[in-house]
Amino acid sequence: MSTAHDTTTTAAAAPAPTTRTGKAADYLDQRTGIGGVVKEFARKVFPDHWSFMLGEMALYSFIALLISGVFLTMFFEPSMALTQFEGEYPATATGQTVSVAYASTLEMSFEVRGGLLMRQVHHWSALIFMASIVVHMMRVFFTGAFRKPRELNWLVGFTLLILGLAAGFSGYSLPDDVLSGNGLRITDGVVKSIPLIGSYMSYMIFGGEFPGEHIIPRLFTVHILLVPALIVALIALHLFLMVLHKHTQFPGGGRTDKNVVGYPALPVYVAKMTGNFFIVFGVLVLMGATMAINNVWNYGPYDPSPVSAGAQPDWYMLFLEGSLRLMPGQGTEWVIFGYTLPLNVLIPAVVVPGILFTFLIVYPFLEARVTGDKREHHVLDRPRNVPVRTALGVAFLSDFILLAAAGSNDLIATHFGMSINEITWVYRILFFLLPVAAFVVTKRLCLGLQRKDRELVLHGHESGRIVRYANGEYVEVHTPLDDQERWMRVNYDAPAPLEIEPKMDARGVKRKGYGADKRWQGLSRFFYEDRVEPVTPAQLAAAHSHGDHDALEAGGQQAAPAAVGSGSTTGTDSQEH
Amino acid sequence: MSDMNHTNDNSAEVTTPAGAGTDVVQSDKFTDPGVPAHRPRLTDVDPRSAKRNERIVTFLFALSCLGAIGTIVAYVAVPPEGSTGSVRLSTLLLGAGMAVSLLGIGIAGIHWAKALMVDTEMVQDRHPIRSSDEVRADAVRDLNEGLEDSGVVGRRGLLKGAALSALALFPLTIAVPLIGSVGGDWNISKFKHTIWKKGTRLALDPSGRPIKASDVNIGSAFHVVPETTEEFRQSHEWITEKSKAVVLMVRVRPEDLKSDQSPEGEQWSYDGIVAYSKICTHVGCPVALYEQQTHHLLCPCHQSTFDVADSAKVVFGPANRPLPQLPIAVDDEGYLVAQDDFAEPIGPSFWERLK
Ligand code: HEM
Numbered sequence: 033m034s035t036a037h038d039t040t041t042t043a044a045a046a047p048a049p050t051t052r053t054g055k056a057a058d059y060l061d062q063r064t065g066i067g068g069v070v071k072e073f074a075r076k077v078f079p080d081h082w083s084f085m086l087g088e089m090a091l092y093s094f095i096a097l098l099i100s101g102v103f104l105t106m107f108f109e110p111s112m113a114l115t116q117f118e119g120e121y122p123a124t125a126t127g128q129t130v131s132v133a134y135a136s137t138l139e140m141s142f143e144v145r146g147g148l149l150m151r152q153v154h155h156w157s158a159l160i161f162m163a164s165i166v167v168h169m170m171r172v173f174f175t176g177a178f179r180k181p182r183e184l185n186w187l188v189g190f191t192l193l194i195l196g197l198a199a200g201f202s203g204y205s206l207p208d209d210v211l212s213g214n215g216l217r218i219t220d221g222v223v224k225s226i227p228l229i230g231s232y233m234s235y236m237i238f239g240g241e242f243p244g245e246h247i248i249p250r251l252f253t254v255h256i257l258l259v260p261a262l263i264v265a266l267i268a269l270h271l272f273l274m275v276l277h278k279h280t281q282f283p284g285g286g287r288t289d290k291n292v293v294g295y296p297a298l299p300v301y302v303a304k305m306t307g308n309f310f311i312v313f314g315v316l317v318l319m320g321a322t323m324a325i326n327n328v329w330n331y332g333p334y335d336p337s338p339v340s341a342g343a344q345p346d347w348y349m350l351f352l353e354g355s356l357r358l359m360p361g362q363g364t365e366w367v368i369f370g371y372t373l374p375l376n377v378l379i380p381a382v383v384v385p386g387i388l389f390t391f392l393i394v395y396p397f398l399e400a401r402v403t404g405d406k407r408e409h410h411v412l413d414r415p416r417n418v419p420v421r422t423a424l425g426v427a428f429l430s431d432f433i434l435l436a437a438a439g440s441n442d443l444i445a446t447h448f449g450m451s452i453n454e455i456t457w458v459y460r461i462l463f464f465l466l467p468v469a470a471f472v473v474t475k476r477l478c479l480g481l482q483r484k485d486r487e488l489v490l491h492g493h494e495s496g497r498i499v500r501y502a503n504g505e506y507v508e509v510h511t512p513l514d515d516q517e518r519w520m521r522v523n524y525d526a527p528a529p530l531e532i533e534p535k536m537d538a539r540g541v542k543r544k545g546y547g548a549d550k551r552w553q554g555l556s557r558f559f560y561e562d563r564v565e566p567v568t569p570a571q572l573a574a575a576h577s578h579g580d581h582d583a584l585e586a587g588g589q590q591a592a593p594a595a596v597g598s599g600s601t602t603g604t605d606s607q608e609h
Numbered sequence: 610m611s612d613m614n615h616t617n618d619n620s621a622e623v624t625t626p627a628g629a630g631t632d633v634v635q636s637d638k639f640t641d642p643g644v645p646a647h648r649p650r651l652t653d654v655d656p657r658s659a660k661r662n663e664r665i666v667t668f669l670f671a672l673s674c675l676g677a678i679g680t681i682v683a684y685v686a687v688p689p690e691g692s693t694g695s696v697r698l699s700t701l702l703l704g705a706g707m708a709v710s711l712l713g714i715g716i717a718g719i720h721w722a723k724a725l726m727v728d729t730e731m732v733q734d735r736h737p738i739r740s741s742d743e744v745r746a747d748a749v750r751d752l753n754e755g756l757e758d759s760g761v762v763g764r765r766g767l768l769k770g771a772a773l774s775a776l777a778l779f780p781l782t783i784a785v786p787l788i789g790s791v792g793g794d795w796n797i798s799k800f801k802h803t804i805w806k807k808g809t810r811l812a813l814d815p816s817g818r819p820i821k822a823s824d825v826n827i828g829s830a831f832h833v834v835p836e837t838t839e840e841f842r843q844s845h846e847w848i849t850e851k852s853k854a855v856v857l858m859v860r861v862r863p864e865d866l867k868s869d870q871s872p873e874g875e876q877w878s879y880d881g882i883v884a885y886s887k888i889c890t891h892v893g894c895p896v897a898l899y900e901q902q903t904h905h906l907l908c909p910c911h912q913s914t915f916d917v918a919d920s921a922k923v924v925f926g927p928a929n930r931p932l933p934q935l936p937i938a939v940d941d942e943g944y945l946v947a948q949d950d951f952a953e954p955i956g957p958s959f960w961e962r963l964k
């Protein structure tokens with residue numbers, strides 16, 4: 033290994049660079065070996081689809097948050113010390129006793145040029161950031177992008193969602209105005225409701241009693257150091273895993289679990305991603321420039337006494353607000369051995385989001401278990417092809433939206449002149465009914481779409497052209513699907529429920545673990561009992577040999593029963609769930 | 610590159626002959642038709658269109674430059690004069706220029722990619738994520754070798770235990786002082802007391818003026834704080850104390866007052882005047898909206914509704930308990946005063962509330 037010698041030979045083999053770029057590249061490569069990285073990534077292929085933009089949007093709005101946030105930190109003073117507001121504008125605040133944090137927020141808005149712009153850009157970016165995370169997560173969920181090998185990246189993403197909530201909450205609380213103070217007060221009330229440690233946690237957060245003098249400096253550290261550092265680290269891990277796994281692709285001709293079909297990083301993705309960043313940032317700036325948001329001087333500095341009706345938290349907190357509103361208070365506070373257990377707060381503020389978050393955490397593992405599936409998946413599912421997953425997703429989503437709407441029920445009440453009590457009761461009932469209805473309807477819809485796919489594959493598109501046969505019969509001509517479209521409609525798996533070993537083993541002894549197996553099988557049935565199998569070439573051939581002229585009746589009658597549960601273990605009874 | 614287009618030898622869906630079918634198709638799966646053929650765009654076939662699109666991209670970049678310059682012009686030429694309107698105008702102009710400069714770059718980039726860059730799809734292979742068996746075997750061997758090289762001669766268990774204990778204990782050196790201080794004095798019994806005392810006058814919020822019973826007319830709601838010194842009201846402790854001590858006081862016709870919270874033999878209200886804690890027993894918002902006709906107090910946060918004429922009982926919403934009542938009386942000068950602190954902790958419930 034005479035390295036010195038090796039280097040000279042390599043250097044001699046390649047002609048010395050002559051251009052400026054060449055020289056610079058040579059300099060860099062000799063010190064970093066970056067050539068290998070460039071070779072690896074420059075022409076790496078990434079699949080394309082509009083929905084893959086959603087994760088990017090989250091990323092770009094996060095960058096916008098960092099840029100505008102750094103601007104704001106230059107002028108914001110996170111102190112709760114009291115001061116006399118000196119500024120002339122806004123006139124209502126002049127001479128008021130306010131906290132330094134509040135005063136610096138006003139000064140930043142009225143005296144720092146571009147300060148109000150940056151504050152508004154920052155707030156809009158936060159709202160869009162959370163929205164794109166949530167929609168991105170929905171994309172990943174409904175297309176099954178969380179399946180092996182991406183389960184861990186799903187968990188990284190989930191953690192990012194929680195961190196996003198933490199970032200939004202801690203930032204919202206900083207200006208020390210009436211809205212943010214009341215938000216903190218609600219948080220304090222929720223924290224106190226936690227059994228055993230609640231009171232101490234409240235002291236821990238506020239450094240004593242609410243509101244004290246510590247909370248804003250503490251939240252400031254959380255907001256500008258702790259949470260962003262974690263988000264940056266996890267985004268790095270998230271994207272590293274994304275590159276390692278190579279992005280999933282939507283199904284289509286030539287796209288398999290063993291390849292990636294798409295465009296090369298250079299030049300296409302470099303241009304598109306740069307372009308997208310500037311567009312997202314540009315739109316956020318436009319929003320900040322034209323749409324006023326969180327004008328804290330209209331609410332005034334925090335004071336424990338006033339509260340403005342109709343004040344809304346940021347949208348991503350609305351579901352918690354709604355959840356708190358819907359819970360009936362009577363009979364839900366228990367006293368056990370003299371200790372108070374306020375279920376009227378614990379259930380809506382801890383249990384309800386707990387159920388949602390638990391569902392998100394366990395879902396990928398649960399689905400893999402009931403599918404009995406250990407393969408890698410790189411081709412995405414069309415949502416209709418996994419009816420129960422899609423239906424579960426829609427069910428959870430519908431309740432999330434319902435709770436968010438309940439978080440604005442006072443606005444709805446005043447706007448439509450209805451009684452708050454009645455609206456609340458309607459919501460309380462819908463909270464239980466809506467997800468069930470959403471589940472049933474979505475599942476039906478998916479199965480219906482799958483049947484429609486079968487029908488199209490078997491009988492083609494209606495052409496609208498009627499021909500008359502020699503025997504006098506009129507039929508409509510159907511045009512068969514082209515290869516690509518047929519492939520899109522037949523290329524999916526319809527897994528059957530798990531098969532399990534019999535209860536008794538070979539010697540007639542009851543098998544250990546049978547009970548657990550049985551339960552998993554039950555769950556698996558719930559997922560895969562009702563299913564529509566893809567058309568096979570034999571079925572297509574059979575449909576053709578029937579002759580095209582009876583295509584219409586066949587489409588309506590024969591395909592459907594053949595389609596539902598054509599697998600071996602399937603019962604046709606879809607009512608049982 | 611377009612020949613890469615159809616290199617598709619990795620296809621998973623390889624046709625397998627399925628028995629002696631007589632039909633054309635002999636498999637239980639369809640065959641993957643492969644990546645669809647590339648359809649040329651206008652810019653691929655028409656050099657004039659390509660040229661035109663290149664000009665559009667150039668124009669968009671130029672527009673972006675103008676936007677950036679526009680922002681600087683706005684910065685210099687339209688300084689905010691302090692009034693809300695002029696701050697808004699400055700915000701609008703700075704932002705509009707900035708948005709043009711950003712969107713110009715963005716739209717130019719996307720248009721360039723869509724109209725001009727080669728748009729034939731390429732196919733690359735994926736490889737299983739797991740490492741090969743040989744690599745795994747090597748990894749296990751390396752780990753074992755490493756462990757052996759760690760050079761422990763004596764009882765491994767003892768060393769392991771000591772090492773783990775050390776690692777587990779060291780965070781305490783940070784955690785103990787931190788936790789010790791992070792909660793202030795950790796005296797959570799403060800939740801149970803406010804600064805109301807026997808004889809404290811009821812004062813108006815925010816002016817701090819004490820209130821005479823004769824000034825309280827029927828139907829109106831008063832936002833009340835304990836009377837203190839002006840100096841105390843400029844301090845930070847005041848905000849914390851006020852957070853617990855705020856009271857909402859109303860006078861109802863004595864015949865409308867169904868009940869209050871006075872225990873046997875005591876009189877907590879005064880001639881139809883009742884004072885209740887303003888801190889919602891749900892999660893602690895100030896209960897601020899009073900409806901004269903129904904005597905209902907509504908918490909704007911989650912709409913808990915309390916009936917002031919009936920012991921502040923909960924009539925609707927997520928709160929569970931009535932608002933605690935402040936026992937009041939009138940002193941020699943006719944001012945309203947507290948008889949005592951609240952008889953129970955105000956505000957949201959907590960574990961030790963009744964202890
Ligand atoms: C800070 C928030 C987040 C950022 C910045 C982010 C960013 C991204 C980006 C840029 C991609 C590739 C493009 C795409 O597929 O859209 C991606 C992929 C992915 N994300 Fe996220 N994401 C975030 C949150 C989440 C959340 C909340 C989840 C789910 C719990 C999640 C799960 C995934 C998964 C599984 C992939 C791989 C998708 C695939 O290969 O098809 N991410 N993320």
Ligand code: FES
Nearest residue numbers: 889891892908911
């Ligand atoms: S805080 Fe009053 S209803 Fe929730």
